[in-house]
Amino acid sequence: DAKTTQPPSMDCAEGRAANLPCNHSTISGNEYVYWYRQIHSQGPQYIIHGLKNNETNEMASLIITEDRKSSTLILPHATLRDTAVYYCIVRAISGTYKYIFGTGTRLKVLA
């Protein structure tokens, strides 16, 4: 079973920041938080991952709470092309090979 909880859907206005929450209250000390997104009828695409520090790349920012029980993916200026299902995953870097996806958040960016 997935170890994360996400809202099933969210809307965001184009040009505004999209903040997607994820709850992972049972996360272990060696587990990373990964984010992927899936545009309709395509394979999921890697966005970002982190352990405990906030991370930023060209696609998004990842904010992880100090207790690591939740995180937020931030798309700073959402565009219509960001409309997709966003998946939050927790996974240990060593000792396991599995990536277990939950049901994700369906983000709709509105014009």
Place this chain on the structure above:
Amino acid sequence: SQTIHQWPATLVQPVGSPLSLECTVEGTSNPNLYWYRQAAGRGLQLLFYSVGIGQISSEVPQNLSASRPQDRQFILSSKKLLLSDSGFYLCAWSVRRGTAEKLFFGSGTQLSVL
């Protein structure tokens, strides 16, 4: 650079017919390989994963099997398809790189069993 090839993109099969989906990875060696299935409107379900040639781990008992005859080749099979086997099948790969490890997906196969 690494690439993953998955085919066919679309497949329509009658109930009871066999299935063979193939996935190959280029540009890397000894990858971890995965098969996922996504039913319509649902999340991704891990079916099988492999950490080496001939090494297959099954996550969900079902009508499917997987094989890894070569380092960068992963095959999903069924002897007799069921209606419930319909879905979007995705192959994925990763390479163990510690904190930099990521999972990369193919473009998927949409399977309709009629």
